[in-house]
Amino acid sequence: MTTERGYATGRARRDRIIAAATELFGRVGYNSATMLEIAQACELTRAGLSHHFPTKESLMEAVLETRDREDRERFRRNGSPRADGLGVLRGMVDLARRNAEVPGIIALYAVLSAEAAAPDHPAHDYFVRRYERIRTETARALRGTRAAGLLGDRVDPDAAAAELTALMDGLQLQWLLDPSSVDMAGIMRQRIEELLTAPLDAVP
Amino acid sequence: MTTERGYATGRARRDRIIAAATELFGRVGYNSATMLEIAQACELTRAGLSHHFPTKESLMEAVLETRDREDRERFRRNGSPRADGLGVLRGMVDLARRNAEVPGIIALYAVLSAEAAAPDHPAHDYFVRRYERIRTETARALRGTRAAGLLGDRVDPDAAAAELTALMDGLQLQWLLDPSSVDMAGIMRQRIEELLTAPLDAVP
Structure with missing residues (x-):
């Protein structure tokens, strides 16, 4: 050999x-x-x-590093051509739709993140940082839509970022327990569009 | 003895x-x-x-039965005096606030519900039924506010029920990982009030 x-x-x-x-x-x-x-x-x-x-x-x-690397690669390959705020929000709806194709990965994050709430769990710091990053990136995307005049006047980007992050996780849990119970992508899209002043796809 | x-x-x-x-x-x-x-x-x-x-x-x-019984007793003791739709929605905000006092219970549901996504987990059927019930009761409460003329015209009660249920779970996960990261009750209240045509406390 x-x-x-x-x-x-x-x-x-x-x-x-x-x-x-x-x-x-x-x-x-x-x-x-x-x-x-x-x-x-x-x-x-x-x-x-x-x-x-x-x-x-x-x-x-190694499992978590591999997942993060595959997510970045998938984002580069399939991600929205727009890396601005609206592109990131469209990406969240796409992610909700694609997640339905990888139940094992969704289950992995659901179980590990819940276990990792215990401060002595080896992935505790990983998940604390992961959620900080997701909230920060989502809030930045929402501020981007505000700069473009597309975010509702009364929306607080930081609270809305925590809300959208929570909504995605909670929908995944209901979907894992019973895939017929919720339309993950439909509910994510609806909520994101309510935050905006124009439909997600109406803006070029 | x-x-x-x-x-x-x-x-x-x-x-x-x-x-x-x-x-x-x-x-x-x-x-x-x-x-x-x-x-x-x-x-x-x-x-x-x-x-x-x-x-x-x-x-x-026995653990899950005990929790369910204690929840019912707590609801009877501290629950809103109104059992109508608006009372149930106010109860969700109260629950988010009180949950911050019982992190062990929140952790219990977070970990067990995620583990129970596996069809062979002994609590799988329990959690499938639990979420069906929560969505059904929340949708009924939203229909109650519609009958009272308090629900936004464009709100679909079934989708909003799945959304509020998901939001509560997702906020709990972020809060368990880092209690300073999210205001569970504040975000729940904000979202519920957006669905309504009047603030939660403005209606008698």
Whole structure:
């Protein structure tokens, strides 16, 4: 086996471990998932798994990093051509629609973020920072629409940012429990359009 | 020990077990909590715990039943004197404010509801039914305000019910992660008032 081929094999195995961990963390939570279960799902021994990820914590870090990288890549590929405020808000509606295609990922964030409310959870700081960032970016997008004369006069961008972030999470939870119960993208679009002075698609 | 006294002691021990399980399920989740940890938190042996609750599942059922009963009692005690639509909506704002006093309970529902998205989780059916009921009751309250001429013309009661339910859950998650990050009751009140044609407190 050449070194290059060995590297590719190692990377493929690493990707497979991360996929198995993503599935298991999303189904049963980080706290209850065991390294042995993850190893078995990848047809590895426990020692074989440790060679790639010495601890469950290091594996969760890799899962979250992989998700963040894939999200950035997806955003670059499919994202709105407009990076201004309106483009970001349209992106939120698109995200709600596309999320319905990746229930495992939605479950992952739902379970991990709730577990991570405990201050001693290894992903606690990650999720605190994640939500700060999402609120900040959403508030910036809303201010962008205000500068363009498209935001309702009475809308407070910071409160609306927290509200839209909460709405997305709460809709995902209802949808995970019963996919027929809520129209995630429809409700997100409706709410965002109420904040604006023009329909999302009416503005070029 | 008289039978009556023995009964009271047994009930006190049962209450203590339920309190310990509520705390542990809210902190680490149902999946990862063990009966041994719960027994130790109550200074019982594992066999002593089994005498009251033979399985972890039976204990979780008792935790959820206890929460539901306490919620109903709290609602009767502190609830709005008006059981009409507007009273229910005011009750949602009150609930958001009071929830900030019981972080352990909020954590319990956040973690269990996310875990319960897995169809084989023992609380799956409980949470599916719980959300159906919350949406139905909220939609009924919104229709009540419409009958009283207090709901905005363009508001769809069913979509708004799913939205308010989602908003409450999502705000709780952000608040659990960082209590200084969001004003749960303020954002709930603001959103509910936008749906109405008059401020919540302006109507007698």
